[in-house]
Amino acid sequence: MNLARLDLNLVTALRALLEERNVTRAGRRVGLSQPAMSAALARLRRHFGDELLSRVGSQYELTALGQVLLDRTATACDVLERLFTSQAAFDPATESREFRLFASDYAIDVFGAELARVLHEEAPAIRLRFTRTPLTVVDDTASLLSATDGLLMPHGVISDFPATDLYDDRWVFVVSADHPSVEDHLTHKDLAELPWVTYQRTYDAPAVRQLGMLGIEPRVEVSVDSFHALPALVAGTRRIALVQARLARRLAPLGGFRILEPPYEAVPLREALWWHPVHTHDAAHIWLRETAARVGSHIATTQP
DSSP, X not given: OOGGGSOTHHHHHHHHHHHHXXXXXXXXXHTOOHHHHHHHHHHHHHHHTSOSEXXXXXXXXEOHHHHHHHHHHHHHHHHHHHHHTOOSOXXXXXXXXXXXXXXXXXXXXXXXXXXXXXXXXXXXXXXXXXXXXXXXXXXXXXXXXXXXXXXXXXTTSOOSSOEEEEEEEOEEEXXXXXXXXXXSOOOHHHHHHSEXXXXXXXXXXXXXXXXXXXXXXXXXXXXXXXXXXXXXXXXXXXXXXXXXXXXXXHHGGGOSEXXXXXXXXXXXXXXXXXXOXXXXXXXXXXXXXXXXXXXXXHHHTSOO
C-alpha cells in the first residue's frame, strides 16, 4: 500500500474503536464527535474489507480480524508516538519524560536501582517505569521493543537488535545453610540427583544449555517467576538453584542459604540494554543509553 495516502489519524481512531468497542466512547477518547467517529469506522471497514466490530445483542464484539488488529494497533501507536516525540537535543536537568524498561527482578535489583538513583540526582523530572519482561520476549522481540524504551537482558537470549553492554556477572549455586548432603563443594552427581528450584523463563538459557551439554538434566521440583525467591525456596530443603552471583551476594544477609561455586567453568553472563532501532538517533534515548553505560561501568568495578 501507499503509506503517503494513508490518514494516520485513522490509526488512533482504530485503536480507540477496538479497545472501547463503542463508537461514542471511542470518539470521546480521541476528541471526535459520534458522527465523525462513525465515519472513521466506515472508512476503516472499507480499507480492511471487514466489519471489525459486529453487533451482538446490545454490544459490539471484535471480528476475527479486529482481534488480530487489537495488539498490532497498540504497537503501531506506540511506535508512532515514539517516532514523533524524538528529539534533536535533550537536557536531562530540565526535560520531563518517562522511560519504560522491561526487566527481571534481578536486573532491577542489581542495575535498575542504581540507574534510578543516578536519574534522581541528575534528571529530577525524568521518570522510570520497570515492567516485568513478558514470556513472549523471544518470539515477539520486535513488537515488544518497539513499544518500550528498552529491555534489560543478558546476551544469549535475543539477537539482531542494538544493545549497550552494561556489566558482567557469573552463575553460582545456592543450597540450604544446613543442607544434609552438600558440604563445601558441589559435584556433577549433586547437580544430577538433587531437586532443583529454577527460574521459569528463558533469561538463563545459555547457562541451562551448558548444563545440557554436560549431560546434566535438572530435576525440577519448583519453578518460580522470580530470581529473588530462589534462595528462600532452597532454605531448609535439599534443593539447589542457579543464581547470579551479584544477586546472591546481595541476598546473603537474609541467611538460610550458602553460596557455592559450580563444579565446572560456568558460562559468564553479560547484562545489556537492548533497544529498537527507532530510538537510535533520538537525543533523549542516546542520553539514556550513555547514562546506563556509565552506571554499568560503575557496577563492573566490583567483582561479581
